[in-house]
Amino acid sequence: MTLDDPLVARIRGEYREMPGLRLSLAQACRLWQIDATTCLAVLDELVAEHYLHRTHDGAYAAFPTTHARFAKATLSDSRTTAPRSRHRA
Numbered sequence: 062m063t064l065d066d067p068l069v070a071r072i073r074g075e076y077r078e079m080p081g082l083r084l085s086l087a088q089a090c091r092l093w094q095i096d097a098t099t100c101l102a103v104l105d106e107l108v109a110e111h112y113l114h115r116t117h118d119g120a121y122a123a124f125p126t127t128h129a130r131f132a133k134a135t136l137s138d139s140r141t142t143a144p145r146s147r148h149r150a
Contacts, residue, residue: 066103068093068095068099068103069103069106069107071093072089072093072103072104072107073107073112075092075093076107076112076113076122076123077123080123080125080126081122082122082123083116083120083121083122084120084121084122085119085120085121086100086101086104086119086121089104089121104121107121108121111124112124
């Protein structure tokens with residue numbers, strides 16, 4: 062496996078799209094439908110590049126990032142919006 066391998070990119074993308082994702086080796090194999098040897102090789106590569114880390118219970122998780130941006134919703138106060146114009150029939 063290389064860092065530009067499509068499978069590595071796919072797994073990296075899954076962790077990026079789902080912050081907080083924690084998977085055991087067995088769960089990762091089922092999710093990505095790959096054998097344990099291949100899955101372990103990819104996960105170990107991502108650990109080696111410090112993209113993932115192993116938790117105390119053996120799960121694979123991404124390191125927290127400060128680059129994550131979350132959408133912010135704002136509600137307008139109806140008292141500050143312009144009045145609607147009324148159409149005469």
